[in-house]
Amino acid sequence: MARVVVDVMLKPEILDPQGQAVQRALPRLGFEGISDVRQGKRFELEVDGPVDEAALARIRDLAESFLANTVIEDFTVKVEEGAEVAEAAK
């Protein structure tokens, strides 16, 4: 079983009030030197069977149709290598 991660972020030209709220709060909270914050969504999909090009194409299709609103959002699809190891080590 492999894990595929779909990250969905607002396009750079779209205003991100959630990210801005975080960014504006940071100096008050004692964190300086962070000039911008954007907040988006991360989907972790557990895929049965091999993640070959065909499976990735289907997931890209799925991300484009249902996970992201491509009018205002960009998405990236990537296969997470060694996900189990990384999680266990945290």
Added chain:
Amino acid sequence: MARVVVDVMLKPEILDPQGQAVQRALPRLGFEGISDVRQGKRFELEVDGPVDEAALARIRDLAESFLANTVIEDFTVKVEEGAEVAEAAK
């Protein structure tokens, strides 16, 4: 300027109704073979200056205190290499 990404996901033992709703909708929408979906948050922070160990330690502190609720959420902090290039190529 470097980009640091903070991913915040519900802990594996915490129920994720958003992810479950997506997962249950997939077969209806014609996507089979995805056994689990978890939905979380992704923060992209633009950091002024070099991202050294001290800066990363501060961002970890910030993520732990403000971006994640560590009672129910795990987070990971990573530096995104060549972010500008990756974005432009999309």
